[in-house]
Amino acid sequence: MFTRNTARGVAALACGAAMLLAGCDANSADSSPKPGATASVTSAPAVPAPVPGDAGAPAPAPAQAPAPVPAPAQAPAPAQAPAPAPATAAPESPAKVEQPVAGALWDPCSLPESKISAAALDTSTKKRLTHPNHPTWQMCQWQAIDRSFELVIGTSDRTIDDLLEPGTFQDLRRTEYYGRQVVLYRSVQDTHKRTCNVGTPAPFGSTELAVRTTKIQTDDFDSCADVQRMGAALLTSLP
Numbered sequence: 001m002f003t004r005n006t007a008r009g010v011a012a013l014a015c016g017a018a019m020l021l022a023g024c025d026a027n028s029a030d031s032s033p034k035p036g037a038t039a040s041v042t043s044a045p046a047v048p049a050p051v052p053g054d055a056g057a058p059a060p061a062p063a064q065a066p067a068p069v070p071a072p073a074q075a076p077a078p079a080q081a082p083a084p085a086p087a088t089a090a091p092e093s094p095a096k097v098e099q100p101v102a103g104a105l106w107d108p109c110s111l112p113e114s115k116i117s118a119a120a121l122d123t124s125t126k127k128r129l130t131h132p133n134h135p136t137w138q139m140c141q142w143q144a145i146d147r148s149f150e151l152v153i154g155t156s157d158r159t160i161d162d163l164l165e166p167g168t169f170q171d172l173r174r175t176e177y178y179g180r181q182v183v184l185y186r187s188v189q190d191t192h193k194r195t196c197n198v199g200t201p202a203p204f205g206s207t208e209l210a211v212r213t214t215k216i217q218t219d220d221f222d223s224c225a226d227v228q229r230m231g232a233a234l235l236t237s238l239p
Helices: 002-025 113-118 223-237
Strands: 121-129 138-144 149-156 169-177 180-187 195-202 205-213
Touching: 113 121, 113 223, 121 149, 149 223, 169 223, 180 223, 195 223, 205 223
Parallel strands: none
Antiparallel strands: 121 138, 138 149, 149 205, 169 180, 180 195, 195 205
């Protein structure tokens, strides 16, 4: 009997010791269970409380964040020069007839090929001629495209009055063409009337156009009609 009671007391004592030990492991700050909370065998490790600083020493000032570095100032954009005004093309001047140097004779071989072609002349037949008695005169010759006649243009220091020296011409006719004085005549030496001439004044003296037919053994030609056609096509291009 004593032994059983004694054993019970020892067991109760051991149980109370166990409960006492369990209570010592709980957080001393709050040992009472919270309502609705479920006790856990393994408790979460306690977060150590910060050690309070010395009461006599001031708390260190909180570290200040570094001041932001200002962005580098951008240089102002260079001023743009105003765009230049568009160039205005100079008005085209009308084509001018090449004028000879003062005291020099105009070269008829310098006539543009377009003018020669428009007069029904073959540009590939151009030939420079020289007067046997007057080497300073300028003379140029072309053949008609159909080879029916040839044209010779000559320039000299002779005036129109010199060209019309009495006794040297026949079939004389005077007229004007675009304000220019023009004389139409034949040489008295041309007994077959194969050649006809047109003369006009020029700054250096005079310019003469001579058309000579190349037709043989026929009278079916009119050299004066041909030279008038040449004059109408070329006189405006002469100086």
